[in-house]
Amino acid sequence: MTDATPLLHDFLLHSARRLPDKVALVCGEQRLTYAELEQRSNALANALVRRGVARGDRVIVFAENTAEAAISFWAVLKANAVVVMVNPQTRADKLAYYLNDCRAVALISEERLASEFLPAMARSRHLRAAVIAGALPPPLVDGGVPLTGWQEALAAEVSSAPPARRCLDVDLAAIIYTSGSTGDPKGVMLTHxxxxxxxxxxxxxxxxxxxxxxxxxxxxxxxxxxxxxxxxxxxxxxxxxxxxxxxxxxxxxxxxxxxxxxxxxxxxxxxxxxxxxxxxxxxxxxxxxxxxxxxxxxxxxxxxxxxxxxxxxxxxxxxxxxxxxxxxxxxxxxxxxxxxxxxxxxxxxxxVVDEDGQRLGPGQVGQLVxxxxxxxxxxxxKPEATAERLKPGPLPGEFVLYTGDLCRMDEEGYVYFVARMDDIIKSRGEKVAPKEVEATLTNIPGVKESAVIGVPDPTLGQAIKAFVVLEQGISLTEKELQRECLRSLEPFAVPRTIQFVSSLPKTSTGKIKKTDLS
Structure with missing residues (x-):
């Protein structure tokens, strides 16, 4: 295949050809030019191929925001493989799940994460190679997956050219795992x-x-x-x-x-x-x-x-x-x-569509497609989960994404997010969108952030409970916040209880983790 085949890593190839001496990446004290990013990712791609990585194989990159992580992303693509970026805060059990779920054949990580990746590797059924930045830790299992040092892997590759291109633009480029707040994480398949x-x-x-x-x-x-x-x-x-x-x-x-x-x-x-x-x-x-x-x-x-x-x-x-x-x-x-x-x-x-998939008009709340x-x-x-999200579109043979989010559109076609469909609180027979209540609370002077959930209630079905973080030096009472909420919300949408907390639990991407609130 030629460079004319549009693949994601062509972005790097073209920028390196055009701007070889320009700084592409600044990471701590490191400053890599486009030529260096191209050369190092080529070397790592060749190292992966030599260790058995083939077209369509999955390779997990388990690392902090480092130059090595950025190089690895491009290298996996150049090896005609599928890159799976995994958050460095992931624990061994979940990392083992990722390794086995996508049947990863290679892992790229760093020394400081050894306490998590070594036990996960020991439970992998498909892993054949691992490249580790920093000092190599002793393996947990004798005769297990061989560990190769980062410098060793790159130094052994004398060719400055990447591996031969094997992919089409409809081939997978990446699998990105969702947070998995309900059930096991799902791997979102994305093509070039x-x-x-x-x-x-x-x-x-x-x-x-x-x-x-x-x-x-x-x-x-x-x-x-x-x-x-x-x-x-x-x-x-x-x-x-x-x-x-x-x-x-x-x-x-x-x-x-x-x-x-x-x-x-x-x-x-x-x-x-x-x-x-x-x-x-x-x-x-x-x-x-x-x-x-x-x-x-x-x-x-x-x-x-x-x-x-x-x-x-x-x-x-x-x-x-x-x-x-x-x-x-x-x-x-x-x-x-x-x-x-x-x-x-x-x-x-x-x-926006209703429960029967029929398009809705301006101002009507339904699922965004x-x-x-x-x-x-x-x-x-996960074919069943896929079928819930991908449904036939307007043209024969195509599929569109049912987002699972409730939204409305105005007369000009602007979208307004209402709530996740599984977040809606049903209180007193009324449907309450947590985002609306959270926006009202957070806009009150002195409130830093808030989260709203529904809790079981024998009379209301679900009662609305808010968790509020105040700005430093601010003092507010539950009744004061409820009174402010009444200025903007219907009475049934005002939180019945408000709990003041010093912080809200969050995922590694900064989203509030409501599953940890009760």
Whole structure:
């Protein structure tokens, strides 16, 4: 096959040819040019092939946000394999589940995660090779999967060319596992075409350019974080990779130092920023765009971002792993439609249906359906779960994604997220959307963040319970918050009980983990 076959890693190939000496990746003290990123990923790809990785095999990358993780992502694709990025906070039991579920033949990880990957490897039935950055730990099982050091693997490959191309753009490029809050995690299958289309669409509406510098604090195992790597490489831009947002002052200093122009975040990141006004005096004038997903931003955070980053375009976005991105709100519409998650992304269609699959009109609440080339191939070896999400579309032979999210659209086609279908609380015979209650609570001055759940109640069926984190130095009572809620919500939607907590449990991607609340 030739370079004309559109594959995801062509983004790196083309940028390396065009801009070999430009810095592509900044990670701690490391600064890799496009030529170095290309050469090292070629070497690792060849090392994987020599260890038996073949077209369509799955390879797990279990690592922090490091240069090695970024190199590994491109290397697995170049080896004609399927990359599975796994969060470094994953424990051994779940890692073993991933290894066996996708039948991974190779693992790429790092020394400091040995306490998790060694016991997981010992339970794998398909693993044949492992490449480890850092010092090699002693294996738990004699005669088990051989461990190869990172430097050893790369140094042994003298060829600067990647392995021969074997894939088509309809072949799988990645499997991204969902969080698995209900039941076992499901592997979302994404083809090269899925990811090429998504990257092209997103970089287009973000108006990204070659001169962009994007700072990423989100895990590369989170598709939102992973796409920062893909988008910057597509444009020939630069990615500044941070391990987390645990040290906000350090991250903001890096933002200024590197001349960052793009800053992707999630609501938890922005709620931290809102409390750190002592850091706001720095010059952020070079920042051109800020993006948010995972949940709609509260109005007060929108105002905060406008004050903190006055030169930036602010994008509110909504999506699912199953199709990467559904909608985005053009920055010029933020003022007139602040609670909307926007319009379908380029080259995508969306509409709302009732329980019978019939399209609904403006203002009516139903399940959002997405059509386009970003829609997943399905869930890895889970045909029943796939059939619940992928259903026949308007054209014969095609399938569209039923998102499982309740939304409504206005007369102009702008989407408003209402709730996950399985999140709806039924109280006093009425249906209550937790997101609406949470938005009301979080917009009350002094409230940092909130989460709302339904709890069993013999009279109401479900009672509404809220968990609230207050801003530092603020004192509010349950009755004061309930009184404020009554200004915006129907009486049946006002939380019956409010529990004040110091923090909310979260997933590694910053989403509130409601399964840990009761």
């Amino acid at each position: 075409r899925n990811m090429l289309t998504a990257a092209t669409s997103i970089s287009t509406y973000l108006r990204m350019v070659e001169d962009d510098v994007v700072l990423n604090v989100l895990p590369l195992a989170f598709d939102y974080g992973l796409y920062q790597l893909i988008l910057t490489v597509r444009m020939g831009a630069r990615l500044v990779l941070e391990r987390s947002f645990a040290y906000p002052a350090k991250v903001l200093a890096k933002l200024v130092e590197e001349g960052v122009t793009g800053f992707p975040g999630v609501p938890t990141v922005f709620s931290i920023l809102a409390e750190m006004k002592g850091l706001w005096s720095q010059d952020f004038s070079q920042l051109r765009f800020v993006t948010n997903t995972a949940a709609a931003l509260p109005l007060k955070h929108i105002h905060m971002l406008r004050e903190l980053f006055p030169s930036s375009r602010i994008y509110s976005m909504y999506g699912l792993t199953e199709c990467k991105r559904c909608t985005y709100l053009p920055p010029e519409d933020l003022e007139r439609k602040p609670t909307s998650v926007g319009i379908p992304i380029p080259n995508t269609e969306a509409w 997405v059509r386009g080339a970003t829609v997943m191939r399905g869930y890895w070896e």
